Amino acid sequence: MFQNFRLSMAWLHTWFGLVLGFVLMVVFFFGSLSVFDREIDRWAIPSSRFAPQPMPSFDQILTPAFEKMQPAKEAVALLEGRVNGPLPERFELATSWGAYTTHRDPVVSVFAGFKVPDAKDPEETVFAVHALDPRSGAVLPQGQLRIGSEFFYPLHYSLHLGWKDLGYWVVGFSALMMLAALVSGVVMHRKIFREFFTFRRHKTVQRGALDLHNLTGVVALPFHFFFAFTGLVIFAGIYFPVAHTQLHDLHEQHERVEAQATGLPHERAGVAAPMASVDAMVAEARRRWEAKGMAGDVGFVNVQHVGDANAYVSVYRAGTDRVALTGEGVHFKATTGELLREDPPRSAVDSVNEFLTGLHLQHFRHWLLRWLYVLGGLLGCVCIATGFLFFVEKRKQQHAKAGGQGSRVVDALAVTTVTGMLVATMAMLVANRLLPESLADKGAWERNVFWSAWALTMLHAVVRGGALARAGTNPAWREQCWAIAAGALTAVVANALTTGDHLGRTLSTGYWPVAGVDLSLIATAVIAALVARKLAQRARRSSSAASSAPAALKTAEARHG
């Protein structure tokens, strides 16, 4: 098919990179934001702007909260058709209670699982999920969207395409092809070392774009490779869903055998029994970690088979001191507080898996590495964006001459995924600050603003794309840069006006989650404005050059315009 290996690699890199690049751009950008998801949550929900708290008392704070929890109406609505008979008004039988926090969270995530009576699948469970203020035990209002951890982060791995989990599959396929793009990119790039530091921005746009594409791809190659790879490892259970399909019975049997081996009951006994003090169990777990020389912050507490004689409590450590995502779980009999099991040392396979997942999910406490991950993610964005630019620059003259629409379409999509995505993000943050707190289902409004703004940027990019027919530059790039700058500054000002947490206050009190988001927005605004100005200068230069161009060219322009 191709004359040589390098040409076939180039074909693979160009076309898969182009098609999946649009997905990967979203994955890289919102992945970068997800590094600071908890901080963006603080910015978006002013009532959660206080210092990170340790896991609160289970007996005093969490148990009363769990006892009041009920699944949200939307979660119950999803059960329609999965139950014989009508859906219940209240769910009485709690199967599990869990509380989760990290060193960056002021609020605790609490979730209660309920058995669904008369469900077609006997294991059907419906969950109630809340954010809880650990100082008072009050749950935060449900309509408020934690934009960082509930919107940007899921967008990173699922694109919010819930139907049949399609988003997971699209992202997974893109990650797989990204690994192929990295390998094929290295094969195509003849001067990896000789041009390692090369960025010839004074030459043509095409040259500059390719240099920057190579540079950002090569210098962060380990990052790109490991993040695509570990992303796939994390979702391996989704991509190979054998445990719940082909091997369903074996999986059930394995759970039973495992329960026997660990002494952690697989089923309820069916006999009601009260719970002993969970706080005492947590204290015992911490004592055991300390004896092993490990930092003792509690990350996750789970009660299984709540209220039953077979209930057990599992206490997991927040592994902030290492990359590997480990819990060193300690498990107790809930009715007596007796120790049932301490997780044994991990096998080699587990260790590798936990290191790889921990590397991607970053539960560690290391601010420099967090920022370096943001840098890696943004270098990835630059790499993809310059890939689009190079694709268009290389072909636009030819397409303009032949009257083809190819580069116009690609350019419009590139504008939408590069600047349009930022415009949508800014619009969402501005909406978050301007919509009233009391608005029922405020989160749904914010989502609508995000998607609508993004759709508008696409329309804008398509409408303004006529310049490509004359092999020019789409002015939408410049105009959307101005929109980004304006949006980012508006968000900072709106935050100061609606919450009083202006930079003067957040910086002087050292409240970095909010100050950091504001400063990043200002930096974004400055960069976007500089880019817009540069593009405007270039547009002026090329239009004055065009006006002195020979008449024949002008007629050609008129014909295509």
Place this chain on the structure above:
Amino acid sequence: MAEPVVLLTGAAVTAVLGLGWLALAMDVHWEQVHGDEAPSVAVAKALRIAGAFALALSLGLCLGSDHPSMAVLVWLMLLAGAAAAVAATLSWRPHWLRRAWPGPRRAPE
């Protein structure tokens, strides 16, 4: 052991210096910085050795600050950032790198 912030700052500085020296060992970048023809063979060799040594020192400083598994990640990411910084400097402000290594002595005109 020194404070992690000192060690990590040192690691970042040595990463930039190390990659800067490795870049200067290349003819085209030496010319960008010093406006002169290629470095002599001896200078290029010295630059390469100094660069490799600085990068090794950077890794050592990372290891002094964190658990080895974390230190390797920090170092690799610092290298990515430092390489991008060196490339950007070479493109916009190449003369900044003159201080990293003395250029050839110019004959008085």
